[in-house]
Amino acid sequence: SVLGPWGDGHILKAIGERAVVQDNFGDDVAPVNFVRAEEYFAARRETDALAVLLPMRTRYILVRSTGSGHSTGYSYESLFSRLYRLRGNRGVVSKAAAQDTTIEQPLSRHRLIYQSTPLDATDSQPYIMLFEIVSGAELVGQAAPDAAVELTLEITPRHGKRFQYDASVLADGDGVYRFRLPY
Numbered sequence: 001s002v003l004g005p006w007g008d009g010h011i012l013k014a015i016g017e018r019a020v021v022q023d024n025f026g027d028d029v030a031p032v033n034f035v036r037a038e039e040y041f042a043a044r045r046e047t048d049a050l051a052v053l054l055p056m057r058t059r060y061i062l063v064r065s066t067g068s069g070h071s072t073g074y075s076y077e078s079l080f081s082r083l084y085r086l087r088g089n090r091g092v093v094s095k096a097a098a099q100d101t102t103i104e105q106p107l108s109r110h111r112l113i114y115q116s117t118p119l120d121a122t123d124s125q126p127y128i129m130l131f132e133i134v135s136g137a138e139l140v141g142q143a144a145p146d147a148a149v150e151l152t153l154e155i156t157p158r159h160g161k162r163f164q165y166d167a168s169v170l171a172d173g174d175g176v177y178r179f180r181l182p183y
Helices: 006-014 031-042 046-056 079-084
Strands: 060-063 091-093 101-103 110-115 129-133 137-142 148-155 163-170 176-181
Touching: 031 046, 031 079, 060 079, 079 129, 148 176, 163 176
Parallel strands: none
Antiparallel strands: 060 129, 091 101, 110 129, 137 176, 148 163
């Protein structure tokens, strides 16, 4: 299935020919899925968000500025913020009148597969982004024991700005390090 804002449900079903988690009927048809959509976007940990979707076998997440489409707002640490503002990467989410929030680790099971151009030329955010939920690739290597290991991947999407996917881990006492990467 596809999880997107509830207002996009009919388009995803009719044009995309995909099963959806929620649709334009809101909580009238599947109230439990309406709640699950909100829990997913509001989750602060990727594993918690994925556990919410597990019963529905969701494979794609359509993200735009509305999140689930029925939220009153998301925290800067939420999965919605991490997907929409950071494209699944680690980084700093700037707040207008408060202290910035730093996200230390990127998402490891959400791969950005499509982003549109912005609707307005002055906007830097794509109108929509489509993420695929993946098992990820495990990268294992050797470094000095307890060393910090940094990884950077240059991502060049078909539309929109290039960006870097950055991750870091500590090698264990034997010098073995492991990354789980969506790319």
